[in-house]
Amino acid sequence: MFGSIAKALFGSSNDRYVKSLDKLVRQIAGYEPHLQALSDEELAAQTPKLRQMLAEGKTLDDIMPEAFATVREASVRTLGMRHFDVQMIGGIVLHRGEIAEMRTGEGKTLVATLAVYLNALEGKGVHVVTVNDYLARRDAETMGVLYRFLGLTVGVIVPNLNEEQRREAYNSDITYATNNELGFDYLRDNMKHERSQMVHRPFNFAIVDEVDSILIDEARTPLIISGPTDDKSDLYISVDAIVKQIQPDLYEADEKTKNITLTEDGVEWVERAFEEAGLLVGSNLYDVENTMVVHHLDQALKANVMFKRDIDYIVKDDKVVIIDEFTGRMMDGRRWSNGLHQAVEAKEGVRIEPENQTMASITFQNYFRMYPKISGMTGTAATEAPEFFDIYKMNVVSIPTNVPVQRIDEEDEFYKNTLDKFAAIAKLIRDKYENGQPVLVGTVSIEKSELLSEFLTKEGVKHNVLNARFHEMEAHIVAQAGRLGAVTIATNMAGRGTDIQLGGNVEFRIEDELRDLPEGPERDAGIARIKAEVAEEKAKVLAAGGLCVIGTERHESRRIDNQLRGRSGRQGDPGMSKFYLCLEDDLLRIFGPDTLFAKMMNNNLADGEAIGSKWLSKAIETAQKKVEARNYDIRKQVVEYDDVMNDQRKVIYEQRADIMDAEAVGDVVTDMRHDTVNAIVGDACPPGSYPEQWDVEGLKGRVRDVLGLEVPIEDWMQEEAIEPDTIEERIQTLADEHMDRKIGEIDPVAWRSLEKSILLERLDHHWKEHLATLDALRQVVFLRAYAQKTPINEYKQEAFGLFEKMLDAIREDVTRILTTSEIRLRPSEEFQLPELPDFLTSHIDPSTGENDAAPLAPAPTMFGALPPQAGGGLTVGSSAVDPYAGQGISRNAPCPCGSGQKYKHCHGVAA
Template identity: 70%
Template sequence: MVSNLVKTLFGSSNDRHVAKLMRTVNVINDLEPQMQAMSDEELQAQTEKFRARLDNGENLDDLLPEAFATVREASVRTLGMRHFDVQMVGGMALHRGEIAEMRTGEGKTLVATLACYLNALPGKGVHVVTVNDYLAARDAEWMGEIYKFLGLQVGVVVPNIPEQDRRAAYQADITYATNNELGFDYLRDNMKMSRRQMVQRPFNFAVVDEVDSILIDEARTPLIISGPTEDKSELYISVDKLVRELGEEDYEKDEKQRSVVLTEEGTEKVERLLEEAGLIEGTNLYDVENTQVVHHVNQALKANVLFKRDTDYIVKDDKVVIIDEFTGRMMDGRRWSDGLHQAVEAKEGVDIKPENQTLASITFQNYFRMYPKLSGMTGTALTEAPEFFDIYKMHVTSIPTNKPVGRVDEDDVFYKTIQDKFAAIATEIREKQELGQPVLVGTVSIEKSEMLSEYLQKEGIEHSVLNARFHETEAHIVAQAGRIGAVTVSTNMAGRGTDIQLGGNVDFRIEDELKDMPEGLERDKAIEKIKAEVEEERQRVRDVGGLYVLGTERHESRRIDNQLRGRSGRQGDPGLSKFYLSLDDDLLRIFGPQTAFARLMNKNLEDGEAITHPWLSKAIETAQKKVEARNYDIRKQVVEYDDVMNDQRKVIYAQREEVMDADQVSDVVEDMRHDTAAGLVIHYCPPGSFPEQWDLAGLKEGIADIFELDMPIEAWAEEEEVEQELWIDRIDDAAKQKMDAKIEGLDEERWKQIEKQVLLQSIDSNWKEHLSTLDALRQSIGLRSYAQRKPIDEYKQEAFMLFERLLVTIREEVTKALTRLQIQIEQPAAPPPGTLPDFITSHFDPLSGDDNSADIDAETGTIRSSLPPRQSPRPGAPQAVLDAAPEGEFTAPGNRNAPCPCGSGRKYKHCHGALA
């Protein structure tokens, strides 16, 4: 009560914060006449003046009022759009590293130009992060008019652009890109073999559009770069056939946790079936030898029981395509992890693609936390404000609307069954359509949208269905969803990035209706006619109540529901929103409160009867909060585990950069050789032990294996004073003499490059194996909880020991490879074709297997090319050829099938891009 009184008297903390920022807006407004009086040339000269002032010691905060006023005037002259005062407040929030929560239609895209321009002045680069490639390209071109007018360079990073274009885009003052492209480029850069091949530069400032979608929803799934492993298609098909013979009594499923496990009877049945098929060794399914088969059985069970066609995925062009649970879009190229996607492919009888091995990975949390300053904007962030601060240390500032919100949000309506609910919805839509009021219907899955579409067809209601099957035309459908009598059925928030304008969208109508009409007087008249029609229609729609948003089901997250509501009532327009629910809805069935009201509704509610009460809506909100808390725990767990790997990743990537930047790494190699010799002596002859306890034969064998030296260990042991340090120096000296003799006469620069390449290759190959080991550890570590041990603490401890072992392995492998390396001056023979598959980038959740994205070109179905590192030479190989080109001699092509720039005439992947 006291807190409410304080808010009434003094306003909330957000209100006070906004009021403080508004004082700066007044200063900016006072500068507007001065900016308007400037010529184009004078306004454009502001950029160099600002940069000169920065060089003279002023900071960005000092420049903010003038810089924002400059951008506002530039926007008026280039786009004909003047920033509202509240947009200025949003721009200041972004500059301060905060999240600006702004309702749909308030112009977030334009708001970003203020903070981006100001933070681009120091020349360190600004990244604008979007949710898809379409928005990245659109916004870069659209807002780029302002930046280019003011003398800034604008770049855009989208899939399948050449490497040199990608590098140039990152060198621009302002770069538009998706979160996936940014993260994958970071991982790929840290797999390159030289600094000149890297495309990104040090992080500076990022503005994340739809920040809740990117930093919350998609943050449940780390980014992964992987390479294909052996084909196991037959095993997947065989196991899938066996799993189909199981009945519901053979397993227990938990939809809430999204898990399914075999019962005791089910296990016995599977063992018998696998034994008959000859797929297991012995008769016990859980013998160590059958670990892989158990894994395949579990994934096939999950694919058949938990994953539903047209809800979790669809089958298109003989491929299983995942449906994004948050947007309802088809995610072409995305693949579930850990063999789950292959299990679903076997279930649907489509072509099974091989599993992949992790080569590099990072979570969005740890990627975006590398930016010294991070900000974001979205229409819905306050419900997740604690998570934004806990994970990213970002505060949420709610920006007032430019005009008062005119939308009416009605209480939820409850029905007993889905059939009753859909029948009522169809009746409601028909009534609204007859009035001429446009209706946007939100569903949670393709299955539900198509089921509703059938009801609407029976009622004779003309409508458009917008879901993952037709995402190519979604922007055009959404743009006209505000026209008289329009009915648009949309899966979740498909169509983000395009406003629904009452009466229709002028630009899209011109594009759709006049695309074949040539420029001229006739076209100009047609455009004016369209504008007049849209304006007239807009007023008619306003008169009947504006856009009606009808939700057919509550989403797991309140934020997604708010996004749907936010499509109506933009810029002061009238609007209406209402949700229709039933006791059969997944949210109520799985997470809903098992209370008396649910039993009462089941008992007393007649077929077709509806009930509305604020208490029921409150119960739904309680269920949503439960799910949000559970999802936060999942994301938090992902971060906790990745934080352990992130510390190790930083060490490895820093070492790689040091190696790439160094003129020569001979000192490092010599230290590794000495430490390897010391490690052998200490291992076989532990300090403090008696000489008779030493393993002299093992030491002699170890020296022969790594250094290819036959050292008189037995004679050393018979010396009067045995000094282990002396033994180490003798081994090290002998190895050095052998190496010096080997490289005598070899060009010094070339040898430096060989050492660098061997070192980088060893780091990369062993880091890849280390990631696989950590993945296996993370999947099994949960069992430690049965021993009353905290899994994350156990993981940290074991991961640290594994990392120490990794560093020792790299040291030994580099020493062994250089010792055994045979130098070949002439041009090496090309390796056999087909030995180097292109890398695949993917985005999945290792804890829940929820989501996964690979950078496969959706149009061509081909895997995007990327520049992989060479793998280290196989230890012990009789001959390994390293053809080290001096730095700066050529730039690796973006496509690995392109001719090698060295002039050999072979493809790059068979020449300088080949594996040793």
């Protein structure tokens, strides 16, 4: 109670913090008259002036007011937009590494220019992170005009750029990119063998647009780069055929976790069916020999029972295409991991692609925590403020709107079933449609979108359906959702980032209607006509009540509901929002207090009747909080487990960087050889044991296999008081002499490159195997909980031991290759780089399975090329200028010139 009184008297802590920034806003405004008097050239000269101030010892905070004022004036001259005072507050918040929560339509893209420009003055690079390629391109193009006017360089990272284009974009002062592209480029950089091939530079500052979507929604699973493994299509098809015959009473399904467990009767039935099909070793399904079959069974059950066609995926062109849960977009070329995608392909009877093995992975949490400073902006972050602080140490600051919000948020309406609910929605939409009021409807799946479309067709309402089947026109359809009488059905938050303007979006109409008209009087007249029509329509839409937003059910996250609501009422426009719910909605059915809802509504509601109640709305919010808490636990668990791997990842990547930067790695290789000898002798001659207890034959065999040497152990043992240390020293000496002789026969420069190349290649190979082992460990370590042990602690201990074993294996492997291999350098013109598979990239949600990663071309090489030598060496060929550059051709595809060679060996050799 006292807290409420204090808040009423003094405002919330957020209000007080925002008010404290007024002094800085006034300071920024003080520079405005001086900057307005400058010519364009003089205004552009502010950039070198501010950089000089930094060079003289001033901090970014010292020059912030003048830098912000410079951006405001430059924006007026280049974009025709002047930053409001509240936008200045947003810019300060971003510069301080906090999250600016700003309502939809408040100009977040323009706000970012303030902090981006200020931090780009240091010349260390600023990354602006967006949720999709369209927004990255759009923002880089529109805001790039402002930055270039002030003398800064702007780059954009999108799929299908070659390495040189990526490197150039990252070296710009400001780089726009999606979160996936940034993360995958970081992983691929750490798979390369020469520093010059890497595209990233050291991390500095990142601003994350739609920060809740990227750092919360998409952070539940890691980014993964993988390569293909053996084809097991026949096994998938055989298991799928059996699973399709399993009756529902033989398994238990948990919709919350999308897991399926066979009952005892189900296990017996499956064992008999697998035995008849010849898929079982022995008669027990859970024998260790049948582990692989059980894994395929689990995935086939998930695919057939939990994953629904037209909701989780669609079949297009004989391929299974994943549907994004949040936006309803098709995720072409992207796949579920761990054999699930193959199981769905078997279920649908389409061609089964091979599984993949993880080669590198990282979570968004650990990727973005590598930036010394990170900030974000979104319309909805306050509900997740504790998580942002716990994981990223970022505070959420709610920025006031420039004009008070006029949108009316009506009470939710509850119905008995989906058909009653949709009939009521269709009736409301028809009324709004007849009055000319534009309507935006948010649905949760393609299925629901098409069901509502059928209702509207019966009502005679013209409408657009925006879902995964028509995602190409997404931005254009959403942009016109504010036109007079427009009815738009959008799958969840499709079109996020596109402004819905009442009366229509002028820019998109010009692009759609005047695309083919050249510059001239006719085009100018067309633009004037469109502007006049939009102004006239806007007046009518305002009179009709603005944009009406309807939610067909509540999402499991309050943020998604708030995002949908936020599409209406931008910049003080009128508008309304309303949600319709029923007992069959997933949120109520899976997470709600079903007995209470069921009794109250089934007993008291007639068909087609609705109720609205604050108590029911409160119960829904409670259910949403439960789901949010559960999802936070999932994300927190992902971070806890990835933190273990992250410590190991840092060690490996730092070691790789040191090897790449070193001119010679001879000392490292020698240390590895000595450590290997130490391990071999230690295994055969344990400390404190007697000579008669030593495994002499085993020692000789290991020395022969690993070092390629025959050692007279028996002769040495004739000496009195021979110690293991003495044996170790003698073997090391023999091995060193053997290597000195081998090195003396080869050009020193070529040998140094060969050592480096083998060291990096073996490091990558064992790291890849280690990732697979950790993945398997993580899936079984939860069983330790039955022994009253904490799974995460068990995982840490096991992972540490496995890491030590991996390092031992790398040392022994490198030693064996260098000491036992016969080295012959081919003439440079004969050398060809090893063939590489196309790397597959994935970023998969564990509960929905969507994968929002675009395919990447392979890294230029997995083996470092030796520099050319007089008379021989390893070189990479070169070709003339590539006429196909920038066309997104895979390096392993046939060259378009028709030579019959792979693109990377023909015109793409220099790409």
